[in-house]
Amino acid sequence: MTESASRSTPLIRATVIGTILQLIMVVAGHYVIAVKEWFAIGGTGISAVAGLLYALWARSNKAAGAIKGGAIAGGVSAFLGIAVSCLLKDVGPMILLIGTGASAIGGVVGGLVGKVLNKSAE
Numbered sequence: 214m215t216e217s218a219s220r221s222t223p224l225i226r227a228t229v230i231g232t233i234l235q236l237i238m239v240v241a242g243h244y245v246i247a248v249k250e251w252f253a254i255g256g257t258g259i260s261a262v263a264g265l266l267y268a269l270w271a272r273s274n275k276a277a278g279a280i281k282g283g284a285i286a287g288g289v290s291a292f293l294g295i296a297v298s299c300l301l302k303d304v305g306p307m308i309l310l311i312g313t314g315a316s317a318i319g320g321v322v323g324g325l326v327g328k329v330l331n332k333s334a335e
Contacts, residue, residue, distance in 0.1 A: 223270035227286040231263025231320075235294025243301050252304065256294060256312060257319035260287030264320035268327025279328035280321050287320015288313050 235256060242249035264283025273279050292313045298304045304312070 231290030260316035261323035264323025283324020288317030291316030
């Protein structure tokens, strides 16, 4: 496996897991109002988990790597979940922009927490 492929694998895995969790939340929220009321916090939290997973799996030595990977994993997974929620007409299109941005920030936070956890495990 090349170095580039070994670095992208944690990103792909974290993004896929984040996307699955986002989609579960969105579909559940389509049918259960109590879940829909927590979309913002739940979606951002899921993105933080995706960022955390990326940082833990990538074991990057630099905070910039954890920030970048966390933002991508969190943002992409949220974008896909919010897009489905828009298609279901549960949220408006403006949420696609706002929610993706907020979730990318959640991914950054998760990535930085993962970086700190990796550092303390050394």
